[in-house]
Amino acid sequence: MGPGFVAGVLGVLILSHAAYSTIQYRSLLKITEEEFSGPPINVVVELLLGLVFCIWAALTVPGQFRSILPHSEENRVVSLPANLDFMIFNHRGKAFPLDVDLKLK
């Protein structure tokens, strides 16, 4: 549970609080019989803050980003796998048997 996760939880809480205050604001408008033109400024600020927190959490919590460049160290292919399906056994290693006496017990 890093700081990113806490920020994500906080962001979701802020967003739901913004939703709740918008609903309250609309019901208030219904009582005073005014037209709804947009949410109040403090709700907008709250929304933006929640959005920033959620984006930050979504970018940091799932893990590190991997490079997509073919020549980055993670992706750069330096050797091909040995073609094990086509492995042959009569190679020169035959002439050099292992000295150690290995046995499956």
Next chain:
Amino acid sequence: MVSKTEEARVAVLENQVDNGGGGAWEYLCLVRKLKLRRSDKVLKHGLSILNDPGKRSSLGPEEWTLYEQVAIAAMDCQCLDVAKDCIKVLQKRFPGSKRVGKLEAMILEAKGSWAEAEKAYSSLLEDNPLDQVILKRTATMAKAQGNLSGAIELLNKYLEIYMADQDAWRELGEIYVSLQMYKQAAFCYEELILSQPTNPLYHLAYADVLYTLGGLENLQSAKKYYASATDLTGGKNTRALFGICLCTHAIGQLTKGRNKEDKDSSELQSLAATALEKDYKRIAPAKLSSLTSTLKSLNLSS
């Protein structure tokens, strides 16, 4: 594909395991995942796990995979008794399994009794005539006996059915190169590039084949493929850089006397030469003098 970080990880683990630092199972898993051929080490460390009942039972179902891995490694090291014991254990656990049947045929191969191995493979093929692994083994057996034309024939037959199999294309390409049939090898590497256009090693191999074929057109496309290999590795592949230099030199030799020589290609060669000099200065300063003399003899010195 083995990437740079994975290669470093294998080296660290191998060093640790060889010095008795533990992590043998992790090392064996990595070797299996990356399909490396470290048979002596797999045999030694795999057996030490298998001979320890506590460690072995903690692997759970992975135990049987380890038996298979050790059996193949033992065949590669000519420790046929160990391989036989491993296969016996596997057979007791999985009677009538095709995979164990393949191992039994492989041990016949390792012994060198080709006729019996052939019989075993053909009886396995009777049940499933399109079994990929067995078909590949039959081609390999022809190669092991030195019958390269037979191996080519079998591989071509196999590739007619499974043309997406990269390993088989690679093997066929290597056999063609060993027989100096470069035109056919070039075709195999074209297939490989088509199936994996971002793998610089296929570009490099194709460029090598084209350079060996020679001729102005082939040299020019070889240079292009060396350049693409350089592009894909971020200029960290020394062979590709040398390839660019050599191709430029060879093209220059062929077009000597003829006046046209576009400017941008000369820029490419001098860039490659500078990159080489920089790399040598950083990694092997002692060999810088021989590099500069080589480049000078190729008329590339900067």
